[in-house]
Amino acid sequence: MNDRAPTNADRRARPGVGERTLGLTATALAATLAALLLARPAPTAQAGDVSRAGDFVALTADDGAGEDILATIDQRTETLLLYAASRTRLELLQAYDLRLIFTAARSAARR
Numbered sequence: 001m002n003d004r005a006p007t008n009a010d011r012r013a014r015p016g017v018g019e020r021t022l023g024l025t026a027t028a029l030a031a032t033l034a035a036l037l038l039a040r041p042a043p044t045a046q047a048g049d050v051s052r053a054g055d056f057v058a059l060t061a062d063d064g065a066g067e068d069i070l071a072t073i074d075q076r077t078e079t080l081l082l083y084a085a086s087r088t089r090l091e092l093l094q095a096y097d098l099r100l101i102f103t104a105a106r107s108a109a110r111r
Contacts, residue, residue, distance in 0.1 A: 048060035048061055048068075055075040055076045056075070057072065057073040058070065058072045059071045059072075067084060068085040068086070069082060069093075070082070070084075070085045070090060071083075073098070079098065080095070080098055081095050082094045
């Protein structure tokens with residue numbers, strides 16, 4: 001028979017009920033999160049057609065919500081234009097100056 005009282009080292013060697021419960025809860029939450037993430041596929045953006053004509057590049061893509069997007073790059077002016085494309089019209093969504101974007105990216109990379 002062991003008449004010795006447990007020491008702090010003995011208590012640390014054996015996890016208590018609270019530590020086991022915390023570990024099981026963390027494992028269950030991780031498994032639930034993994035199941036939820038794997039159950040539904042993430043939306044993907046897929047490029048359609050890419051065409052090049054002179055200084056212009058055009059790319060079509062699906063925006064993930066069923067709308068078509070047309071992106072054009074004018075290499076002379078270094079401009080990216082994004083359009084919402086439908087059967088009957090194009091609507092300009094945004095224009096970007098690529099020089100400014102790349103300059104800002106270089107500055108951020110140096111920090």
